[in-house]
Amino acid sequence: MSRPGCLRPLLSDNSGEMVAVTGGWEALGQSGLTQGPIIDWIPLPKRSTLMHLPDRPGLARRRSTGQVGPVPGAHSLAVAAVLPVGYLRLQLPVHQRRQDRPSPTLPLYGYTAVADRDGEIVVAARLSDDFAPWTGPRPGRAVVAAEVTRLQRRMPRSRVVAQLSICALEHNCLTAQNTFLGGGEGALPTSAACNADCLGCISLQTDSGAPASQPRMGRAPSAEDLVAVGAQHLERAERAGLPGMVSFGQGCEGEPLLRERQLMRVASELSGSFPSATIHVNTNGSRPEALRRLMRAGVNSCRISVFSFDQRLFEAYYRPRGYSIDDVLGSCRVAAETGAQLTINLLTFPGVSDSPGEAARTVRRLLELEVGQLQLRSLNVDPLWLLDRVPELPPGIGIGRLVDLIRSSVPRLALGNFTRPLAPAGAR
Ligand code: SF4
Known part of the structure; x- marks a missing residue:
């Protein structure tokens, strides 16, 4: 699937409450330290887990200016999907460390970029096996x-x-x-x-x-x-x-x-x-x-x-x-x-x-x-x-x-x- 412009960022507050961000922001995915549009996605597979990344602000792109930066407000933390077995991650969630204090190392999960598409959660992933x-x-x-x-x-x-x-x-x-x-x-x-x-x-x-x-x-x-x-x-x-x-x-x-x-x-x-x-x-x-x-x-x-x-x-x-x-x-x-x-x-x-x-x-x-x-x-x-x-x-x-x-x-x-x-x- 490939219609990057229609994806909205999914972000969380400290309590884990997740919201799709409105107001002209586009969701992104990450590869290494490079951010870019999520160009290949599927609906969130059953048995996936969604989690927010503590102390890791998410980033998104302003549609009006094309600039990438943190989204202001209480819901500013990155959200990731952890996929069930048989799915392959294509992009990482876009996130950064806090500037004002050290962020603890995240536990060992396969953090994957997610976004909102007209009320449905999608994920940058592919099916890799079905056995x-x-x-x-x-x-x-x-x-x-x-x-x-x-x-x-x-x-x-x-x-x-x-x-x-x-x-x-x-x-x-x-x-x-x-x-x-x-x-x-x-x-x-x-x-x-x-x-x-x-x-x-x-x-x-x-x-x-x-x-x-x-x-x-x-x-x-x-x-x-x-x-x-x-x-x-x-x-x-x-x-x-x-x-x-x-x-x-x-x-x-x-x-x-x-x-x-x-x-x-x-x-x-x-x-x-x-x-x-x-x-x-x-x-x-x-x-x-x-x-x-x-x-x-x-x-x-x-x-x-x-x-x-x-x-x-x-x-x-x-x-x-x-x-x-x-x-x-x-x-x-x-x-x-x-x-x-x-x-x-x-x-x-x-x-x-x-x-x-x-x-x-x-x-x-x-x-x-x-x-x-x-x-x-x-x-x-x-x-x-x-x-x-x-x-x-x-x-x-x-x-x-x-x-x-x-x-x-x-x-x-x-x-x-x-x-x-x-x-x-x-x-x-
Ligand atoms: S250190 Fe590496 S090779 Fe050794 S058990 Fe762990 S994953 Fe396997």
Whole structure:
């Protein structure tokens, strides 16, 4: 959709009361630190959340003069949408810090530009995937809670069950819930440590002051514990005739490749008992040879997260200890060599991912690597805090145009948001 002039700013007061601003103001979106019209929008999807940004005045454009500035009055704070899974943010909300006092770092959400269009709220976003296990109806909380209690009784000492109970009930993590429900991608959190310190890490924020949205597990579980919980999940899926899938590397943990020896055992036992199962790892791709050994042991699918293929941006975002983007590229090649499913989780950020040099580099890498699916995710982080910490880049072409460019340049690549289970062993 593209009729920028008709969008009015949506702003909030301190109490969270939101109003559409009248009186000749045009709503804008932001890419990096550049403001511009919202040119690509959809109606606010169901299950989105609207939130005001505390201490962050919003900006808009005066239609009469074309000037961009704060909107006077009590309703002056920026408003953002947080999108449900399966949607991709195209622009950031236009906002700035207060000049008179420091603004606290915002919590880790995918802040997205919103506006009012004739009484309807619209958002600068696109649908990026529709996959029923993630986007379809889900069992209610009472059902999940009953299944959590059932497994807690069956495995009272399991560290995995203890961690997943918190994730399923307190953080509403769908993969954690799946492990109790016995279908879909079941979470197996594995590692308490990491060899990176990502600006947007949701399990540990070392210096931003923002709370981690899924605090990291305190102690790593044993291989026996992981096998027991994984096996009960895969057994139930098998009995129900559903594809069996477990995954290491969850939001609540560190880097699974650091637990290579234990995970080799887990992968070997689970793949031996459930040859049709998808044994998946979500990883930062820091240790290609460890990934190779895991794949030899039974891991047959992986998702590697990438903020940028450029070493300078990569370092600024991941703050890696002892590895580089070359290792991440090496991990991508290992996955392809071993025949495993390879997906890349591109952590998109308007004004960075779509900066022309970045866009061209991403396309080049996707052409070169044998990636099956590119997952397009909105990076959840305080936008201004992130922009203070990454090198300044030329203005972006737009996240929507980046997606179109990738689609037309690498037509064999599936674009989406969710990892699919592999076809049954006989059909592979
Ligand atoms: S690699 Fe993953 S676990 Fe490690 S710091 Fe980054 S987001 Fe967190």
